[in-house]
Amino acid sequence: MKRLGLFILSGVLAIGARAGDPIQEDTVVIEFGERSKMVIYAETEEDLKDLEEYDINAMIGELNQSIDSTSSDTEEISIVNESDKYRKDTNVDVDKSTEPLSYYGDDSYQDDKYERRYDRDDYGSRFDDYDDDEYVRVDRRKPRGRGxxxxxxxxxxxxxxxxxxxxxxxxxxxxxxxxxxxxxxxxxxxxxxxxxxxxxxxxxxxxxxxxxxxxxxxxxxxxxxxxxxxxxxxxxxxxxxxxxxxxxxxxxxxxxxxxxxxxxxxxxxxxxxxxxxxxxxxxxxxxxxxxxxxxxxxxxxxxxxxxxxxxxxxxxxxxxxxxxxxxxxxxxxxxxxxxxxxxxxxxxxxxxxxxxxxx
The missing domain is CATH 2.40.160 (Porin)
Incomplete structure (x- = not known):
């Protein structure tokens, strides 16, 4: 069975984060269905407000297309694109320092405690780097209050x-x-x-x-x-x-x-x-x-x-x-x-x- 992590909005929407800015983490969790949720993470309140400029339906639509094109044995689906692709108004001037939109997939490393990092090495991260190039330490334990x-x-x-x-x-x-x-x-x-x-x-x-x-x-x-x-x-x-x-x-x-x-x-x-x-x-x-x-x-x-x-x-x-x-x-x-x-x-x-x- 496919295990789908809709983390295209989680830990990766630090859009517009700049080196030297004070980091204030904001997280929004949207639960839908019986066992599904969407997590939106931004390092500042301004980044969270910038989300209004993006077409979330387009992101999820592309994710569904990726799902349909993969085999039933696939456990994780990821899409990595420049953030401009999902803007509602493509004529808006974009700050060149804005980082690309990325999805943190579950490409496992060693004992399943690490995930591969995409395009986050140029600005601050809330995770502790395992090394300087590819991996980032994440918490993959079960949610609190269950089990x-x-x-x-x-x-x-x-x-x-x-x-x-x-x-x-x-x-x-x-x-x-x-x-x-x-x-x-x-x-x-x-x-x-x-x-x-x-x-x-x-x-x-x-x-x-x-x-x-x-x-x-x-x-x-x-x-x-x-x-x-x-x-x-x-x-x-x-x-x-x-x-x-x-x-x-x-x-x-x-x-x-x-x-x-x-x-x-x-x-x-x-x-x-x-x-x-x-x-x-x-x-x-x-x-x-x-x-x-x-x-x-x-x-x-x-x-x-x-x-x-x-x-x-x-x-x-x-x-x-x-x-x-x-x-x-x-x-x-x-x-x-x-x-x-x-x-x-x-x-x-x-x-x-x-x-x-x-x-």
Whole structure:
């Protein structure tokens, strides 16, 4: 199928541009049909006004004739003519310094990041020259706001767990979690695929670390033959006691993104800069790849630290619901595990939660 770029008016109508003049770019985009557009670029407002002297229909007519005379396998059509040919009044005196009208075709070079330059080496260009003779660097990425783009994200917050809908410290349980210091960290990437209007689908994966830090620093977390126990040791002066677990996860979340500028295809380190309000909710699932306990304490005047790896009857799989809300560069997240942290009958019936910021 022929791929027709009507760029006979794009980037090439710098008609009358002169060396030394201050460059002020003016661009007009005319959309017609469902997927067609015409782009008019001029380096000054005066150049844009000069367009009234040209017969646009004659330009498009000649382009159509070129199309009819080519094979169906042709991907690009270009016409290059002196600009006087398309003037409505051929008796008008023309400044000899006026450059010819040119079409920048898609004659590809190397890795499809360059296009051949026609007749623009005598005056200023808004592009950066690849060399002095033939090529000019251009942006050939997909239009903003369409397709899929990726972002690198870091989740930083706190985690806790719930027992029958309430925090265990309400009942002074030994496994009550100390909020400050129970850090939750997630590192990974996400893709954003536009569905329709402000609706996008956010999907991707990450690696997360749970750190449940016990409120009672003298609690020892022990794996017995039957279950995982949380028991206070009266013989030590506890300083820190925690259970930690690492998971790899995948997530899927529909999001509404308003006043979004969109992104080019590819990856972006800055995820939502200069964007508007957004909100979404979805699901995630993860698999445990590591877990351990650590306790720091002093005993008989000696500082000690015990760290033991093990599964502690933690469920290998986790799944739950995730919510996100943000504005511009600030985002908040909330995760709630629907399944229990420990295998059935192997520990307290607890559901993990985490919340914080997306950086």
């Amino acid at each position: 899929t783009y990726g972002t690198f994200e870091v989740e930083l917050g706190m985690n806790n767990w719930l027992e029958n809908g309430s925090f265990p410290d309400n009942n002074n349980a030994a496994y009550a979690v100390k909020p400050w210091g129970s850090w939750y960290v997630g590192v990974g990437g996400a893709y954003h695929t536009r569905i329709a209007g402000p609706l996008k689908l956010k999907w991707g994966g990450n690696m997360t670390w749970y750190n449940w830090k016990m409120e009672n620093t003298a609690v020892r977390i022990t794996k017995t033959d039957a279950e995982t126990t949380f028991v206070e040791d009266p013989n030590i002066n506890g300083k820190k006691s925690k259970l930690a677990a690492t998971y790899v996860n995948a997530s899927l979340m529909p999001m509404l993104e308003f006043n979004s500028r969109g992104r080019n295809r590819g990856w972006n380190w800055s995820k939502y800069s200069n964007r508007g309000f957004r909100i979404g909710a979805g699901m995630y699932a993860g698999y445990r790849i590591d877990s351990w306990t650590k306790i720091k304490y002093s005993e008989n005047g000696d500082n000690k630290k015990d760290k033991d790896k093990g599964n502690y009857y933690l469920n290998n799989f986790r799944y739950g619901i995730k919510a996100q809300v943000g504005f511009r560069g600030m985002d908040l997240f909330f995760n709630y595990d629907l399944n229990d942290v420990f295998a059935e009958g192997r520990g307290p019936e607890l559901q993990a939660i985490s919340f914080g910021f997306i950086l």
